[in-house]
Amino acid sequence: MRFFRLVAFFSSLGLLMVSGSSTPKCPDSCTCPEHPEDLFVIDCSGLSALVLPNNTLQVDCLQDFDPDKFPGKFPSAPEVSLTNCPPDTFSSHLTKSLFLRNLSKPTSRVRLGSWPSLQKLDVSHNELEFLSSRFLEGMNGVVQLDLSRCRLLFIYPFVFKDFSLLQELYLEDNKLTEIEDNQFEELSSLWLLHLWGNRLSRLENNSFSGLTELRQLDLSHNRLSTINPVILAPLKKLQHLDLSHNRFQSLPGNLLRHSSKLQVFKFEHNLKQSVRNPDAEWLQTIEIPQGFLSDLPDLRRASFAESAVAVVPRFLLRGSASLTHLNLKGNRLTTIPRFFLHDAVQLRWLDLSHNQLSNVTGDLLSGLSTSLLYLNVSNNRLSSLPPGAVYESVHVLDMRHNEYETLSNDVTQQLRKNVDLRELFFVQGNPWNCKDRNTEELFKIIVQILDKGVASDFESGC
Ligand SMILES: *[C@@H]1O[C@H](CO)[C@@H](O)[C@H](O)[C@H]1NC(C)=O
Ligand SMILES: *[C@@H]1O[C@H](CO)[C@@H](O)[C@H](O)[C@H]1NC(C)=O
Ligand SMILES: *[C@@H]1O[C@H](CO)[C@@H](O)[C@H](O)[C@H]1NC(C)=O
Ligand SMILES: *[C@@H]1O[C@H](CO)[C@@H](O)[C@H](O)[C@H]1NC(C)=O
Ligand SMILES: *[C@@H]1O[C@H](CO)[C@@H](O)[C@H](O)[C@H]1NC(C)=O
Secondary structure (H helix, E strand, O other): OHHHHHHHHHHHOHHHHEOOOOOOOOOOOOEOOOOOOOEOOOEOOOOOEEEOOOOEEEEEOOOOOOOOOOOOOOOOOOEEEEEOOOOOOOOOOOOOEEEEEOOOOOOOOOOOOOOOOOOEEEOOOOOOOEEOOHHHOOOOOOOEEEOOOOOOOEEOOOOOOOOOOOOEEEOOOOOOOOOOOOOOOOOOOOOEEEOOOOOOOOOOOOOOOOOOOOOEEEOOOOOOOOOOHHHHOOOOOOOEEEOOOOOOOOOOOOOOOOOOOOOEEEOOOOOHHHOOOHHHHHHOOEOOOOOOOOOOOOOOEEEOOOOOEOOOOOOOOOOOOOOOEEEOOOOOOOEEOOOOOOOOOOOOEEEOOOOOOOEEOOOOOOOOOOOOOEEEOOOOOOOOOOOOOOOOOOOEEEOOOOOOOOOOHHHHHHHHHOOOHHHHEEOOOOOOOOOOHHHHHHHHHHHHHOOHHHHHHHHHOO
16 A cells, blocks of 8 residues: 555656656665656655655655664665654664754754764754754764754753864754853864854853854844954954844954954844833944954955944044945944045945935045945935946935935036936935026936836926
């Protein structure tokens, strides 16, 4: 009976199972009788097992699983996916990737089977809660370990002590509140560490010691309010640091002093969550220390969006010659210091929207005549456009919801030339003075370039 059920299942997969160069090997514990329709049929009586065309072996232990009939040793499939199985029932000497779904409890203190060739282990979406050394015993050849979404509350010390080959560790979306001192110390090959979406409110001084190869560290969506620069000091090769969606109220000036290879720094949506009272929130600001991002020659992207920043220091970007993206949206900036972007000669994308800017100095965009592509100054209190906002390189300009009454003659002339900008040019929500010659000129250009429906919106504004 079971035999026919499997045949029916494979038939429903259609020609996927037709024999050919990609025909899977018959699993050791099963038989693979010839089939008139050239289907590859596996009979694993007692075990519901499928070998997918890409050689993945899928087993669901809730379906007809009979452990007595199962020899306890897995066939040669390079990729094995087990669902609803006890963690310690299986072993394979050849499998390289193992997916464990819906493990039957108890889980975290049990040793997984023996998988000496394993390189990738995915245990995500299981209810482990605690992670002990026993659970991962013998798995120390893995290079990729996914423990995300396992409701982890705590990782015992020394769990990772034999994992010197591990390169990627995914611990996101758990309930971790702390990282023990030296927890990751032996992970000398690790380049990626995801800790986002936990409940971390503090880190120990040696939380990241030993991670000399780490390139990506994601600490976003936690409860951090402070971070001591000594914590990041061991991460000499760090390229990507995400501190967004935490509760930071300040940033230490020398936080990135040891991160000379940094390429991406994200610090979005901080402060807000910690402040319930909207009035109190209004009074609080985050101060970015002078020179905070200076001397980071590889820095490409930096974001401080939605983080109650009131002042950007003059030398914030000193030496940032590789910076291409800067996001300062949704802060409390009233002004931008002179020559603020002086060294950012490759800047392509600048978002200053949703601030309280009433005046930006004429030099703001002066070095960016060939690089600037996107400029967003919407939702401020600006009445004049900084020269350079319509450089020929600029393809997107959003100046909605400001206090523009007109544009200068220079700007309108420049605008005539900038053919690329015209399609993504937003001017609504300003008190345009329709009698002014340059405004008239601006509207002529707009009418020429936009479809009639949109253009009439503008005209009716006058
Ligand atoms: C094999 O196919 C299954 C089902 O389509 C898929 O989930 C799995 O990721 C594939 N494995 C590889 C190595 O492509
Ligand atoms: C997961 O396991 C539980 C209990 O063992 C079972 O009731 C449930 O059906 C399983 N879920 C899936 C998707 O197999
Ligand atoms: C952490 O490092 C800082 C700076 O080096 C030091 O002042 C502090 O005492 C250290 N904290 C602990 C718990 O060792
Ligand atoms: C804007 O700034 C310039 C020089 O930076 C200054 O001369 C001018 O008065 C300012 N305008 C307003 C409205 O603050
Ligand atoms: C400019 O910023 C505003 C507010 O952040 C956003 O809604 C808008 O889509 C942006 N404009 C463009 C063209 O990206």
